[in-house]
Amino acid sequence: MILLELGLFFAVLSFLTFGGVTSVIPEMQRYIVDVRGWTTATDFMQLFAVAQAAPGPNVLISSLLGWRVAGFAGSIVALAAICVPAGILAVAVARLLERFHDSPWRAAIQRALAPLVVGLVAAGGYVIATPGAPDWRLWGIALGTAAASLSSRLNPLWLMAAGGVAGGFLL
Amino acid sequence: MSASAEEFTPPRTLTELFLGFLSIGARSFGGVLPWAHRAMVEERRWLSPADFTETVGLCQVLPGPNIGNASLVLGMRWFGVRGSIVAFLGLMGLPYCWVLALALLYTHWAGIPMVSAVVTGVGAAGGGLFLATAVKLGRPLAANPFALALIGTCFAAVALARVSLLLVMPVAIACGLFLARRGRL
Numbered sequence: 001m002i003l004l005e006l007g008l009f010f011a012v013l014s015f016l017t018f019g020g021v022t023s024v025i026p027e028m029q030r031y032i033v034d035v036r037g038w039t040t041a042t043d044f045m046q047l048f049a050v051a052q053a054a055p056g057p058n059v060l061i062s063s064l065l066g067w068r069v070a071g072f073a074g075s076i077v078a079l080a081a082i083c084v085p086a087g088i089l090a091v092a093v094a095r096l097l098e099r100f101h102d103s104p105w106r107a108a109i110q111r112a113l114a115p116l117v118v119g120l121v122a123a124g125g126y127v128i129a130t131p132g133a134p135d136w137r138l139w140g141i142a143l144g145t146a147a148a149s150l151s152s153r154l155n156p157l158w159l160m161a162a163g164g165v166a167g168g169f170l171l
Numbered sequence: 172m173s174a175s176a177e178e179f180t181p182p183r184t185l186t187e188l189f190l191g192f193l194s195i196g197a198r199s200f201g202g203v204l205p206w207a208h209r210a211m212v213e214e215r216r217w218l219s220p221a222d223f224t225e226t227v228g229l230c231q232v233l234p235g236p237n238i239g240n241a242s243l244v245l246g247m248r249w250f251g252v253r254g255s256i257v258a259f260l261g262l263m264g265l266p267y268c269w270v271l272a273l274a275l276l277y278t279h280w281a282g283i284p285m286v287s288a289v290v291t292g293v294g295a296a297g298g299g300l301f302l303a304t305a306v307k308l309g310r311p312l313a314a315n316p317f318a319l320a321l322i323g324t325c326f327a328a329v330a331l332a333r334v335s336l337l338l339v340m341p342v343a344i345a346c347g348l349f350l351a352r353r354g355r356l
Contacts (some may be wrong), residue, residue: 015234016340022301023209026329027336031285034333042291047292050274053236055200056266059236063267064274075271079263086235087243091255093233094244105252109232111348111356115318118309119325125301126330128294138295145299150306160296167292168285 002070003077010062010081017086019117021058025124028065038069041131048128053160057143137170172216185257186248191215192242192261193246203238204263211245218245238262317355321347 009031017024020125025048039047047068051061059082066078097103129142144166145159182188191210199206204227211217218226230240239259246258280286312318325343328334350356 012337016336017234018340019231019237021236022304022355024336025301026333030333030335044300045294046277046287046290047274049290049297050277051270052297052300053293054266054270055198056173056196056202056270057199057236057262059239060263060266060270064270067271067274072271075267079267083236083239083243083249083259083263086233087240087255087259090230090233090235090240090244091247093246094248097229106232106350108351110228112344112351113232114308115312115321115356116213116343116347118305118312118323118342119322120329120336121308122305122322123326123330125298125305126326128298128301138298139234139289141292141295142299142302145296146302146306149300149303155200156202156300159300160293162288163296163299164293167295168289171288171291 003073006066006069007077007081010066011057011085014082014084014086015061015081015089017121018113019121022124023117023120025061026120026127028062029127032065032069039065043068045128045131049160053157061120126150141170142168179216179222181217182215183254185250187215188246188254189257189261191217192258193265196262197265203262207238207241259292315356317350321356 013024015026016027029041029044033041033044041129044065047064048061051058051064053062059079062082063075064078066076068074070077097106125142125146129138131138141163145163148154148159148162149156182191194214195206195210196249208220208223209226212220212223226244227237227241230237230244233240239258239262242258242262243255246254246256248254250257262267277286278291281290309322312322321343325339328339
């Protein structure tokens with residue numbers, strides 16, 4: 001039952017997603033490509049590119065992966081599985097916390113999570129830009145985009161378009 | 172500005188809630204959060220800026236996709252379970268159709284080497300944007316050796332050693348909380 005396995009995987013990821021879906025991209029790639037072999041690292045990277053280029057929440061990468069693995073049913077199952085379990089938790093905690101939102105624990109959790117999110121988002125960037133043997137052209141595009149993003153206020157869409165043009169010439 | 176502080180009113184009907192979240196999802200190129208702020212705080216005036224920041228802040232501390240969580244939490248607050256479902260579907264509906272349509276197009280043309288090269292380049296650039304985000308988020312932590320050690324260990328375990336997040340996350344959270352409670356983070 002591939003749908004069930006897909007749903008379980010994304011439901012578990014739901015509770016591991018801290019600081020946005022970007023932090024679980026490496027785990028999605030590890031499980032779907034390395035462990036299960038449902039698709040290739042290059043295809044994963046290209047689906048990621050499609051998800052980034054379309055408007056909408058980043059979490060929609062999960063529906064593209066679900067679609068690749070198990071068709072339209074897979075796309076719905078993956079999206080629901082990554083959103084709903086953590087969503088129920090968030091709703092419950094939000095109702096509970098409305099009374100004491102100045103709790104010192106909340107600040108401590110925020111400080112504790114900050115370094116993890118930084119490390120995981122960087123890992124996501126590395127994993128996406130390394131879909132196989134290290135390729136200086138892909139790393140060049142990634143590092144060039146990172147540098148441009150840090151040193152200018154250009155819309156990220158222009159930077160991705162530039163990456164596409166560079167890919168067309170180099171790859 | 173302070174005179175208008177009380178002019179924030181939650182959506183009155185489920186239709187209004189749905190259309191509001193639809194307008195967020197439909198426009199959100201390059202990140203949903205700025206558009207969520209624009210639609211809910213500036214245009215429709217459902218939430219005060221402080222309330223918005225607090226709700227989003229809570230969703231960032233908890234696991235799950237932030238903006239998906241926020242739609243469920245706000246829908247629940249205003250209309251109960253029905254509100255949660257309506258807000259979530261409004262937020263995801265259009266972007267879901269667009270991203271799937273784009274993926275279908277891509278799959279159709281992926282056999283052409285040029286298309287594949289361009290899409291791969293876009294992917295690499297997207298990876299680069301992640302790196303830039305990590306640098307931006309990491310800057311305030313750069314002077315703290317404990318934070319840097321935690322960042323480096325997480326990166327190495329997940330990106331290089333490919334250890335499962337199921338193992339990395341609990342260990343890293345425990346270390347982070349330990350350090351934070353001792354005032355080291």
